[in-house]
Amino acid sequence: MKRKSMEGSICPVARSLDIIGDWWSLLIVRDALNGLTRFGEFQKNLGIAKNMLTQRLKQLVEQDILTVRPATDGSAWNEYVLTEKGRALQTVLVALAQWGGDYLFDSHEKCSVLVDDELHQPLRKLTLQAQDGRTLAPEEVVAQIPAIPVE
Template sequence: MSAKTWTSPGCPVARAVDIVGDKWSLLIIRDAFDGIRRFSQFQRNLGVARNILSGRLQNLVEAGVLSVQPASDGSSYREYVLTEKGQDLFDLVISLRQWGQDHAYEPGEKHARLVDVATDEPVPRLVYTAPDGSRVRASDTRVRKAGE
């Protein structure tokens, strides 16, 4: 990634968006969390053109978000698997999911729900807390620019 031209070199949000911020990349990551691993599965689930999918998968592999592994069933296929760096995007996917549930549906409109595997109960709301347990809100924070 050292040769990468960053949109905004000093901003972590901009750098993250440069890597995972387009629609297809985020949906590929979502699907990888849902257990999709093969090119054909991603294509079928997303309905995306092969060339776009191929490019996004390549970018995610180059960024270290996904790795390419031999197929788990021993066939000649390759599988795309979330790396540790990719697994670290879980909070982002949960945040987007919860924001979508709250703001992208009409009241009572049905949608997919994320549930705990062991209990089948909805996953609790993602909330960031301070060391004292209080909720961290945007108004409680500020950005300290590099070099401050």
């Protein structure tokens, strides 16, 4: 069954999921944020089938989340490097990691924790914040469609 495209949706969540909504894409971005750049590195780390990885990498390049460049070591290989748009997904992955750590592990299970590279301290929990800095509860956030200015 072919998946319905959310390309025309007014909802930014729907449009985002249309592009990066499968787990392989987000795991590739996670690995790229952790420094992986080569097809073989992604394939080995994820255990993903080569044809599936090829498809996901192509989509991520088409969506300007990754870019392809010649290998920095001068070899004949290519590297996949995150664009600014791709690097901006780090906040999404941090939110997912924090949620998963809070709700998907038993207290006796080991769970990786994201830390600040300089001080090696866990990251502060992401929160919903108003423009004035107030922390908001989920029920205090609503979606709104702003009026488009007429020129």
